Amino acid sequence: MPMFRIGEREIEYTLRRSAKAKKASLSVTPHSFELLVPEQATESQIDAVLQRRRAWILETVQHMQERAMAQTRVYRFVSGAKIPYRGRMTRLTIEPFDGTLVEVSFRNGFYIRKPQDLSLDSADAIIESALRLWLKRRVRDDAREFVRRHGERHGLKPRGLQIKDQQHMWGSCGQDRQINLNWHLIFAPKPVLEYAVVHEMCHLRHRNHEPEFWNLVGRILPDWEARKAWLDKNEHMLGWAKVGPTTSSQ
Incomplete structure (x- = not known):
């Protein structure tokens, strides 16, 4: 599974292409995230999405980890x-x-x-x-x-x-x-x-x-x-x- 580096942090992610997707979307878990992109998305477009959302990805992963730690x-x-x-x-x-x-x-x-x-x-x-x-x-x-x-x-x-x-x-x-x-x-x-x-x-x-x-x-x-x-x-x-x-x- 590829890794996405944000500062000192490396986060696993999955890249998924879909003919039905009209735009890129992200789903996050406490330890990884999935990036769904249109089938024709280029590498530069994918990288642009990741760079644009890097702060959101890190904040969301950390938030979900905190919520998981609070679980019964x-x-x-x-x-x-x-x-x-x-x-x-x-x-x-x-x-x-x-x-x-x-x-x-x-x-x-x-x-x-x-x-x-x-x-x-x-x-x-x-x-x-x-x-x-x-x-x-x-x-x-x-x-x-x-x-x-x-x-x-x-x-x-x-x-x-x-x-x-x-x-x-x-x-x-x-x-x-x-x-x-x-x-x-x-x-x-x-x-x-x-x-x-x-x-x-x-x-x-x-x-x-x-x-x-x-x-x-x-x-x-x-x-x-x-x-x-x-x-x-x-x-x-x-x-x-x-x-x-x-x-x-x-």
């Missing part, structure tokens, strides 16, 4: 640990039982039953996996309900809806009218998830973010700006980072 850290999935859920930190209660599979339920907190013969290390990984599956199913069910609530009323009917583990976006709407949503939206308040669903549904009619698009979003959700603002401000809450034990050697 989970050391063990044990009773008393907390994970984000619907916009607030939620306690886990873990109890052993005679079953063979981890069971997850929610009653003012996550109530998790685990097979009593599981070792501590095995239980940790299996509980995390079971929690992820439960959360993905919940966000799928919620999103489908929002599609039913708003779709027929406004003539916005997607071909289908999928829940994905997307790295750099909350959702997308393909040319095939398929809506994809990031499962991490389950960590946001339910109205924020509703905004994300409606946002992608509106792309069924308007493929860009021109005023007509936002007018349609506003007709469906008059307070969409507040919901979007929450998502922009609290994106670092939407997930957890599993932290293992620290080791050192002399």
Whole structure:
């Protein structure tokens, strides 16, 4: 992967050409960025974009790294640990039982039953996996309900809806009218998830973010700006980072 130097800093990036792109665009992660350019873009044009946006790239990468560092850290999935859920930190209660599979339920907190013969290390990984599956199913069910609530009323009917583990976006709407949503939206308040669903549904009619698009979003959700603002401000809450034990050697 090529490197782009900004002062003393080197940042990995990916260059992608597209026949559909009309102008250059950048997408940034905490450790790299992607530059999308029209298929016919020359090397000098590409370099001009990079030089013009170098300060923005560095500032955005640093900002995203700071937000990533603020993400919830989970050391063990044990009773008393907390994970984000619907916009607030939620306690886990873990109890052993005679079953063979981890069971997850929610009653003012996550109530998790685990097979009593599981070792501590095995239980940790299996509980995390079971929690992820439960959360993905919940966000799928919620999103489908929002599609039913708003779709027929406004003539916005997607071909289908999928829940994905997307790295750099909350959702997308393909040319095939398929809506994809990031499962991490389950960590946001339910109205924020509703905004994300409606946002992608509106792309069924308007493929860009021109005023007509936002007018349609506003007709469906008059307070969409507040919901979007929450998502922009609290994106670092939407997930957890599993932290293992620290080791050192002399």
